[in-house]
Amino acid sequence: MVLRHGKDVSKIANQAAKNKIQELETQLDELDLENEDDNAKVEHICEEISNLEEEMNNDNDDSDKAKEALTFFGIPSSCHNTNTTSLSGGFLKKVMLSCALFAQPDILMLDEPTNHLDISGIVQLRRLISSCSSSATTVLLVSHDVDLINDIATDVIHLHNQTLEYYNGCNYNAFLNVKSQQMTHQLKQGHKLEKQRNAMIGTIDKLKQQAAASDNSIAKKKIQRSINERKKKLEKSGIQKDEQGHRWRLQKAGCGIKKGSINSIDASTRNKLSHAQLLKRPETNISPVPDKAVQFVFRNTTCTWGEPLILAMDVGHGYGKQNDNGGSPSSSTNDLLPDNKNDNATENSSGQWIITKKPGMLFDCVDLCIEEGSRVCILGSNGCGKSTLLRILAGFEDPIEGKVHRAHNVNIGYFHQHVADELIENAWKEGGETAVAAAHDNVVNDDVAGGGGKGQTKKNNKMVTPLSLMTSLFPLKTEQDLRGALTSFGLSPQQATTNVKFLSGGERCRLCLAITMMKDPHVLILDEPTNHLDVESVEALSYGLNNWNGTVILVSHDVNLIRTVGGSCFVIMEEEGKIRRITNGIDSYLKSFRL
Structure with missing residues (x-):
């Protein structure tokens, strides 16, 4: 902890303790040991001095443990007293993880811990989680890194349809297999129930025909009783029995009911429906509800050059x-x-x-x-200058040495790694759409060659939604075009009219990607685009980039994304300050780390 003026709090506390000890020692010298009352005071003062010295030793131990935790995550000693506002996103994440290592908690909750981390940081994160298992610390992890989940997860909790589903003893791949088997089983179960219901309905129809053809009133009553019994049996179709053969107890407990059955709806809703409505109910409930569909559609570019872009x-x-x-x-x-x-x-x-x-x-x-049309991935440790190099290539900064040549009229789209966070921060500020739009134009995308037009709106305090933000940035586009662009990146019509403040990090990232692609860039520069994205969105991003005919420059530590996108891999050597090409791609780079 550092005060505003840069003074170390632990040093101040230690100095205060030393001053207190000196005062107590002076009081000891003034006391008379032959006096009984003074003897009691001597014991009390000696105990106080002992406690103060113990606190000073503990402070020194804590300081040493903090330095060990920071060093464990590769933060050099020269940065231990640096203001955190001047650190890169990767270094900040390492500082947070160092705090977790220092605290040694009983339960460690990690929300997207791999965001901004370089490969060495991810390796140390794995070691931290491994050490937690040996110290009986429970780790609750939310991550889009499939490799990490597969390697360290022992159980999976799936939040789906506002319900938590538990899969014990599964990593991510095992979870997908179990989920696929469950879906197949539910489809077969629904088909079996539908077949049984159709047979029962056929029997009831035949009994009705017999009753209509019979002239005997006694026989009609008997047939009607049989029809009513079969209707009740039909309405109970799908309820499983317990060991005692009870059905209704399971139903009231909310379990033991097969998916796709009439009784899969709650009792109060079922009582309000007629027999005909109950028969139609399973038609929409046979198969399980699928996960949300995520797609990233990148519109192809049309211009071509005969030179490097x-x-x-x-x-x-x-x-x-x-x-x-x-x-x-x-x-x-x-x-x-x-x-x-x-x-x-x-x-x-x-x-x-x-x-x-x-x-x-x-x-x-x-x-x-x-x-043109190439895929270039730039790797390197946190703080080596990857983001700075991207800003130079995009034209947002001028290099101190050397030159950067860009093809004539090339349009470069730049996606910043902190754009989603800055978007929500500006949405909270006054100024409404103008503040958010201006912030987005400054950090996300611009026409480097000729300078594209930026939509401006008057300063107001209206609610900022993805649709209103797109309208302010692209006033010449129709609402249909803007909604189509949002849909192309997985934002539903409901999300398009939701306040930006209440969008998740992944939804804000998709919004920023939609805005970036609305300017039809020829070169797309992506700085850590997978931050805040879930696994499905990362897969959709990989698929979208592979089907796009433009040029991609990527900085990412997501191994699956880099493998899928392919192309050339370069690494910035931190000690040398030079950029080197990796001949065999990302897997060759990973071999240099001890996983």
């Missing part, structure tokens, strides 16, 4: 140096040879030359060529 040449950037882009160009990779005695190369004790980055730079000497 983005070309970075000797690009270097950092936040510790002044921009000298107008001066001499930076050294290329070939200048890093030992003969040149370049500052970027140092010789170790073994006589080997080690390539390093310039002081104050995140990276330098970066050469990157983005061809």
